[in-house]
Amino acid sequence: MQHPATDSARQQHHQSGVCQFDARSDHPIKGNRFMDLHRQQPQPITLTEVAARKLESSRLNQNPVPPYVRIGTRPGGCSGLSYTLDFEHRRRPEDLAFESRGHQLLCDPDSYAVLQGLIIDYSDDLMKGGFKFRNPNATRTCGCGSSFQTQ
Structure with missing residues (x-):
């Protein structure tokens, strides 16, 4: 029993x-x-509606049209790590994949460790326009928002 x-x-x-x-x-x-x-429930990387529309218009201008958007980090910027956002034609075996607003997002495991829960937005503002990154793991960001630091 x-x-x-x-x-x-x-x-x-x-x-x-x-x-x-x-x-x-x-x-x-x-x-x-x-x-x-x-x-350890993975926190997805997501796009706002505005960011998704901007990525789609940029993606469709590529020839051939890439099926993936790669999100990552690289050393640099005034806070230590900079965000990367690129189009990709192939998925690597180690990539983590997420779907957000019709986009297939890829992220390498090392970048994902500091990007879990990231929300990507876009602004048309003349002075500070471009993609904006809201990263819950960032303990410090630079004034322009393109680089960050974690603990």
């Missing part, structure tokens, strides 16, 4: 998509890579 607490735990893990249990003890398997990844 199953213990009510075990049944509850099994049901909770099953509903969350984690269904691996030790058959001898009816406890969730510890150290399972899937469970570790599941606990």
Whole structure:
């Protein structure tokens, strides 16, 4: 007979998509890579509607039209890391992929570590126009908003 607490735990893990249990003890398997990844819910990278429209118009001007938008970081800027935003024709095996407002977004794992939850916006402002990055991981950003620092 199953213990009510075990049944509850099994049901909770099953509903969350984690269904691996030790058959001898009816406890969730510890150290399972899937469970570790599941606990760390990935925060997607998203586009605002305005940014999506701007990317689409820029993407359609490319020949041939690239299917992907790559988002990443590189060393530079006054705060340590700069954002990169490029069009890509191929997805790399290690890439993390997200869909936002009809765009297929790619990000390498190293950049994703500091870009989780990033929201990309766009402004037509004459003085400070361009893509804007709202990064919840940034502890410091430069005045222009194109570079940032994390802890």
